[in-house]
Amino acid sequence: MGWQRFSGPLVGASMTLASLACSGDDPSTSSSSALGDAAITVGSFDFAESVVLAEVYSQALEAAGYDVVRAFALGPREFVGPALLNGLIELVPEYAGTAVDFVTLGAAEMSDEAETTHDQLVSALEGAEVTVLDAAPAENTNAFVVTNATSTEHELDELSDLAALAGELTFGGPPECVSRRLCLVGLNDVYDVRFGERLTLDAGGALTRQALRSGHVDVALMFSTDPAIGTDGLVELVDDRGWQPAENVTPLLRTEVVDRWGEEVTDVIDEVSSHLTSEAVRRLSADADGALGGPAVAAAADDWLRSEGLV
Numbered sequence: 001m002g003w004q005r006f007s008g009p010l011v012g013a014s015m016t017l018a019s020l021a022c023s024g025d026d027p028s029t030s031s032s033s034a035l036g037d038a039a040i041t042v043g044s045f046d047f048a049e050s051v052v053l054a055e056v057y058s059q060a061l062e063a064a065g066y067d068v069v070r071a072f073a074l075g076p077r078e079f080v081g082p083a084l085l086n087g088l089i090e091l092v093p094e095y096a097g098t099a100v101d102f103v104t105l106g107a108a109e110m111s112d113e114a115e116t117t118h119d120q121l122v123s124a125l126e127g128a129e130v131t132v133l134d135a136a137p138a139e140n141t142n143a144f145v146v147t148n149a150t151s152t153e154h155e156l157d158e159l160s161d162l163a164a165l166a167g168e169l170t171f172g173g174p175p176e177c178v179s180r181r182l183c184l185v186g187l188n189d190v191y192d193v194r195f196g197e198r199l200t201l202d203a204g205g206a207l208t209r210q211a212l213r214s215g216h217v218d219v220a221l222m223f224s225t226d227p228a229i230g231t232d233g234l235v236e237l238v239d240d241r242g243w244q245p246a247e248n249v250t251p252l253l254r255t256e257v258v259d260r261w262g263e264e265v266t267d268v269i270d271e272v273s274s275h276l277t278s279e280a281v282r283r284l285s286a287d288a289d290g291a292l293g294g295p296a297v298a299a300a301a302d303d304w305l306r307s308e309g310l311v
Helices: 008-021 048-063 077-085 096-103 114-124 148-154 175-179 184-191 206-214 255-261 263-275 278-288 295-307
Strands: 039-043 067-071 091-095 130-132 142-147 170-173 197-200 219-223 234-236 249-254
Touching: 039 048, 039 077, 048 067, 048 091, 048 263, 048 278, 048 295, 077 096, 091 096, 096 114, 096 249, 114 130, 130 255, 142 148, 142 206, 148 234, 170 206, 175 184, 206 219, 249 255, 249 263, 255 263, 278 295
Parallel strands: 039 067, 039 091, 170 197, 170 219
Antiparallel strands: 091 249, 130 249, 142 219, 142 234
16 A cells, blocks of 8 residues: 555645735735734644644743734644745744754754754754754654554564564555655664555544554554553554654744844743653643644643643
8 A cells, every 4th residue: 555645734734824924914014924913923733742832832922922823733844844944934843853854854963862953953054044942851752653462463662673574564654754764764774664555644643543553554653742652552662773863842933033022032932941841742732632723722731831830
């Protein structure tokens, strides 16, 4: 079974960004970016954790007196990255290692050290109108997951264990996984793992969990902070060769926003980041219940911010 590609999320994202590009307080102002208004446009990727993190930062900014425009669930990094670099969105909670890999087109030497990866990201974005803010303690790496039953049946504990039988297994993941160095490309290169079949799913969401439990896929890409791992019959295979880089949550902010509001705005964002642990992200994801927006996401973000004394 080959990859089943689809374009739905990108079509919706294009329409959202087109509307942002035309927005602004002054209707006579023509701008190709969201920077023509007095609001901070917060974007996210098209998976649930990214959305709830974007909502957390949005609510914190609003509590501090800033106007916020939400542009959530825009699509994968191949869409969101250029949107940020071109000023169509102004703040994105990123994941440091994958961001480095994306910005450098795979040329960077990956590191599992948070400080090193942060420095790499700063260097990679030098010359761009983007400021790399403080990294959060929270880290979310790509996780290759099987069920307890599959792990027991095939004696799968580490990614290295996959090489001998991957040709008999079906892998499930988002469409961009096939070309990512930190997904199937790297799995092939680092572990010599080549699956017999591949099925296109969502980005570590409900569809992926359902496909694993029903046996439609044997191995799936999820995220290490997913509350289902370890508690819902799902097991993460150990990255025994240290392939995945540090993936600390790291907000990227358009430099024009910093120039306009100064340290006051970056202090708000950095303070939120300082409270975000991996366990906090798991809690937020669980409370948001996989939603890509709406009341559950808003309530999860509000509850967490209040519990931390941030609003």
